[in-house]
Amino acid sequence: MKFPIYLDYSATTPVDPRVAEKMIPWLTEHFGNPASRSHAYGWAAEEAVETAREQVAALVNADPKEIIWTSGATESNNLAIKGAAHFYKGKGKHVITLKTEHKAVLDTVRELEREGFEATYLDVQENGLVDLEALKAAIRPDTILISVMFVNNEVGVIQPIAEIGELCREKGIVFHVDAAQATGKIGIDLAALKVDLMSFSAHKTYGPKGIGALYVRRKPRVRLEAQMHGGGHERGLRSGTLATHQIVGMGEAFRLAREEMGVENERIRRLRDKLLAGLTDIEATYVNGDLEQRVPHNLNISFAYVEGESLIMAIKEIAVSSGSACTSASLEPSYVLRALGRNDELAHSSIRFSIGRFTTEEEVDYTIDLLRRKIGKLRELSPLWEMYKDGVDLDTVQWAAH
Amino acid sequence: MSFAPVYLDWNATTPLDEVVREAMLPWLGVGEQARFGNASSRHEYGRQARAAIDEARVRVASAVGAHATEVVFTSGGSEANNLFLKGAAGVFKPALLAISAIEHPCVREPARQLQRGGWALREIGVDAQGLVDEASWQAVLAERPRLVSVMMANNETGVVQDLARIAAQARTVGAWVHTDAVQAVGKLEVDFRTLGVHALSLSAHKIGGPLGAGALIVDKRVELTPLIAGGGQERGLRSGTENVAAIVGFGVACERARAAQAQEAQRLGALREELERGLLQCGASIFSAQAPRLPNTVFFAIGQIDGETLVAKLDRAGFACASGSACSSANPEPSHTLLAMGVERGLARAAVRISLGRDTTAEQVRAFLAALAGVTDNLRNLASVAA
Numbered sequence: 001m002k003f004p005i006y007l008d009y010s011a012t013t014p015v016d017p018r019v020a021e022k023m024i025p026w027l028t029e030h031f032g033n034p035a036s037r038s039h040a041y042g043w044a045a046e047e048a049v050e051t052a053r054e055q056v057a058a059l060v061n062a063d064p065k066e067i068i069w070t071s072g073a074t075e076s077n078n079l080a081i082k083g084a085a086h087f088y089k090g091k092g093k094h095v096i097t098l099k100t101e102h103k104a105v106l107d108t109v110r111e112l113e114r115e116g117f118e119a120t121y122l123d124v125q126e127n128g129l130v131d132l133e134a135l136k137a138a139i140r141p142d143t144i145l146i147s148v149m150f151v152n153n154e155v156g157v158i159q160p161i162a163e164i165g166e167l168c169r170e171k172g173i174v175f176h177v178d179a180a181q182a183t184g185k186i187g188i189d190l191a192a193l194k195v196d197l198m199s200f201s202a203h204k205t206y207g208p209k210g211i212g213a214l215y216v217r218r219k220p221r222v223r224l225e226a227q228m229h230g231g232g233h234e235r236g237l238r239s240g241t242l243a244t245h246q247i248v249g250m251g252e253a254f255r256l257a258r259e260e261m262g263v264e265n266e267r268i269r270r271l272r273d274k275l276l277a278g279l280t281d282i283e284a285t286y287v288n289g290d291l292e293q294r295v296p297h298n299l300n301i302s303f304a305y306v307e308g309e310s311l312i313m314a315i316k317e318i319a320v321s322s323g324s325a326c327t328s329a330s331l332e333p334s335y336v337l338r339a340l341g342r343n344d345e346l347a348h349s350s351i352r353f354s355i356g357r358f359t360t361e362e363e364v365d366y367t368i369d370l371l372r373r374k375i376g377k378l379r380e381l382s383p384l385w386e387m388y389k390d391g392v393d394l395d396t397v398q399w400a401a402h
Numbered sequence: 403m404s405f406a407p408v409y410l411d412w413n414a415t416t417p418l419d420e421v422v423r424e425a426m427l428p429w430l431g432v433g434e435q436a437r438f439g440n441a442s443s444r445h446e447y448g449r450q451a452r453a454a455i456d457e458a459r460v461r462v463a464s465a466v467g468a469h470a471t472e473v474v475f476t477s478g479g480s481e482a483n484n485l486f487l488k489g490a491a492g493v494f495k496p497a498l499l500a501i502s503a504i505e506h507p508c509v510r511e512p513a514r515q516l517q518r519g520g521w522a523l524r525e526i527g528v529d530a531q532g533l534v535d536e537a538s539w540q541a542v543l544a545e546r547p548r549l550v551s552v553m554m555a556n557n558e559t560g561v562v563q564d565l566a567r568i569a570a571q572a573r574t575v576g577a578w579v580h581t582d583a584v585q586a587v588g589k590l591e592v593d594f595r596t597l598g599v600h601a602l603s604l605s606a607h608k609i610g611g612p613l614g615a616g617a618l619i620v621d622k623r624v625e626l627t628p629l630i631a632g633g634g635q636e637r638g639l640r641s642g643t644e645n646v647a648a649i650v651g652f653g654v655a656c657e658r659a660r661a662a663q664a665q666e667a668q669r670l671g672a673l674r675e676e677l678e679r680g681l682l683q684c685g686a687s688i689f690s691a692q693a694p695r696l697p698n699t700v701f702f703a704i705g706q707i708d709g710e711t712l713v714a715k716l717d718r719a720g721f722a723c724a725s726g727s728a729c730s731s732a733n734p735e736p737s738h739t740l741l742a743m744g745v746e747r748g749l750a751r752a753a754v755r756i757s758l759g760r761d762t763t764a765e766q767v768r769a770f771l772a773a774l775a776g777v778t779d780n781l782r783n784l785a786s787v788a789a
Contacts, residue, residue, distance in 0.1 A: 039722030074642035104632030210645025230508030243614030
C-alpha cells in the first residue's frame with residue numbers, strides 16, 4: 001500500500017496512465033497552435049481538438065458543436081452564470097441557486113448581486129436534496145436563471161435535475177447545472193434532460209487539471225455573453241489559445257469514463273458499502289446526505305464527540321478532507337453540512353471519504369481499522385464523550401460563560 | 403507527410419522544451435515521481451502540489467524581475483490581458499482607457515467590451531515603422547487616461563516599444579499602465595521594475611513552455627476585481643483548481659528562457675540578418691525595418707504576391723510560417739498592425755511572417771530562402787502568363 005492512502009478523489013483524481021499516454025505526443029512531436037490555419041502543425045492540433053470535443057459530447061449525449069472548451073469547471077460556471085445573466089438581463093434580474101453549491105457558483109452569483117441582480121439561495125432538506133416545492137415557490141416572474149449542481153462535492157447527493165429541467169423549460173428559465181462531480185459517476189443524457197448549460201471538469205474524471213468545458217444548448221438555443229475576449233476562439237464565447245494536450249487528455253478521460261463507468265461504479269459501490277458498514281459500526285456516527293440519491297464514490301460521516309482538527313491529525317495515514325478542497329484552508333465548518341442542519345460541532349468532526357478508480361479493498365480495510373482505533377482513542381480523552389456515556393443529554397446542558 | 407516541415411512560426415507557439423517536459427511529466431502522472439494533488443488540499447498530496455506551484459511562482463517572478471507575490475497564474479496570455487483590463491476597470495467608475503492601435507485582439511476586444519460598458523476608448527496611433535506615434539500619444543496623455551495598455555513587442559512586426567518612457571509619462575497623469583509582454587519575454591530582457599508598469603502579461607507557450615499557462619504580474623498596490631470567482635485561489639484574483647503541470651512547466655520555461663536570452667538574441671539576430679539579406683534579394687520589402695525589433699521576427703511582403711497564397715505554397719514546400727497572427731488566421735482581413743502603420747491594403751495582404759526560435763538553424767534559413775526563390779519565381783511566371 002502507498003501511504004498516505006488517497007481517499008480524496010472528489011478533490012482531484014490522478015491522471016489515468018492511458019490518458020497521459022494520449023497526451024504525451026502533444027507535448028512532444030505535435031505542438032501546433034490549433035488556430036494556425038496555414039500549416040500542418042496547426043491542422044493536426046485542430047483535428048485532435050475536434051476529436052476530443054466529440055468524445056466529451058458523447059459522454060453526455062450532446063452535439064459536439066454544443067461543447068465549449070474552458071480552463072476548468074470554475075471558469076465554466078462563471079461563463080455560464082455571468083454569461084447568461086448578462087445576456088438575458090433585459091428579461092429579468094432574479095437568479096436562484098442552492099446554499100450547498102460549490103463556491104464557484106455561489107461567489108459568481110454574489111458577484112451578480114453586486115451588479116444589481118437579485119438572488120435566492122435556497123435551503124436544502126436535511127438529506128441535502130432540494131425541495132422541488134420550495135424551488136417552485138422561489139420562482140418569480142423575473143427569474144431568468146436557475147443553477148443547481150448535479151452531484152454535491154461534499155456529500156455526493158444527486159439533485160433531481162430532470163424534474164428541475166422540466167420546471168425551468170415550462171417557465172422559460174435558463175437552467176445551468178454544475179456537473180463537475182457527476183461525469184463518470186452517473187449517466188448524463190442531455191438529449192433527455194432539459195438542461196441549457198452544463199459545466200464539466202477533466203481533473204475530477206482522471207483527466208488533467210486546467211481544462212474543462214461548458215455545454216451550451218443549441219436547440220432551443222441558449223445565448224451567452226462572452227467573459228473572455230480576444231482572438232474569437234470557441235465561436236467567440238471563449239478566446240485564448242487552446243491547450244491541445246489538455247484537451248486531448250480530457251477527451252480520452254471522458255471516453256474511458258463512458259466505456260468503463262458501468263463496471264467501475266459497481267466495484268466502487270462495493271467498496272463504499274464496506275467502508276460504510278465498517279464506519280457506521282462505530283458508535284455515535286452519522287452519515288451526511290441521502291444514501292439513496294447519492295453517488296457511490298462519496299461517503300461523508302460525522303464522528304460525534306471527537307474534535308475535528310485532532311481527528312484529521314490522528315489519521316495522517318489517509319488523505320481525506322473535512323470539506324471541499326477549495327475551502328480547506330479555512331477553519332470554518334463546512335457550509336454544506338451547516339445547510340444540511342448539522343451543528344458546528346458535528347460539522348467540524350466530519351470527514352469526506354471519496355473513493356475512486358485506484359482505490360483497493362485493502363486500503364478500505366486499513367481505513368476502517370484506523371478510524372476505529374483513533375476514534376476510540378480520541379474519545380477516551382474527551383470529557384464530552386464521558387458525559388454522553390453517562391447518559392447526559394449534551395443539548396440540554398447549560399454551559400457556564402467564561 | 404513523411405518528414406516534419408521546418409517550423410518558422412515560433413511567435414504563434416513554440417515546441418515544448420525537453421527539460422520543461424521532463425519537469426511536467428510527474429504532474430501528468432508519469433513515472434516513479436508521479437504527483438497529482440489538488441493544491442488546496444491540506445494533506446500530503448495537496449502540500450506537494452502547493453510547494454511545486456510556489457517554486458514555479460518564484461521562477462516566473464525572477465525571470466521578469468518581480469516578486470513572487472506579484473504573480474497571478476492564469477490559463478494563458480489572453481486571460482492575463484482580460485484580467486488586467488476588466489479587473490482594473492472593475493475598481494473604477496468608467497473613465498478613459500487608452501490602448502495602442504496595434505494590440506493583440508485579447509487586449510483590443512476586452513477594451514471594446516469595456517467601451518460597451520461605458521468606458522471611453524482611445525487608440526494610440528503608430529507611425530509608419532509601427533512605433534507609438536509621439537503626437538498621438540501626447541494627445542491621448544493630455545486627456546488623462548485612467549488605464550493605458552501598450553504591448554511591449556508586436557507579435558507580427560516584432561516592433562519593440564519604448565515602454566519605460568511610455569509608462570513614466572502615463573504615471574505622471576495617474577494612469578495604471580499595463581503591457582502585454584507575451585512576445586517579449588525570452589527574446590528581450592524584461593524587467594518589471596525598470597519598465598515601471600503596473601502590470602505585465604506573460605504566456606508559457608511562447609517561450610518553450612506548455613499551452614494552458616500564463617500569468618499577470620501585478621504590482622501589489624494595484625487592486626483588481628477577479629474575472630473568475632470561486633474557491634479564491636491566487637489571492638482571490640483567479641479561482642479554479644491550479645493547473646499544476648502547466649504551472650510547473652511555465653516556471654522551468656521562464657528560468658530557461660531567461661538564462662538563454664542574451665545568447666539566443668545574438669544567435670537569432672544573426673540568422674535573421676542572413677534571412678533578410680536573402681529576402682531583399684527576392685525583392686521583398688520588410689516592414690518596420692527601421693524600428694527596434696525582436697531579434698527573431700521578420701514581417702515582409704514580396705511585391706503584390708498574396709500572403710495567404712505564398713504561405714500555402716511554402717507549406718507545401720515544407721516550411722511552416724504564417725501570414726499574420728495565428729488568432730486571426732481564419733480571418734481574411736489584412737493585418738490590422740500594418741493598416742495602423744498606414745500600409746496600403748494590397749501590400750498588407752501580401753504580408754508573411756517568419757519567426758525563428760530555439761531550434762532554428764542556419765541550414766533551415768538557407769533552405770527556406772532557396773524554397774522561397776523557387777516559389778516566388780513560379781508565382782511570378784504564373785502571374786505573367788495570366789497577364
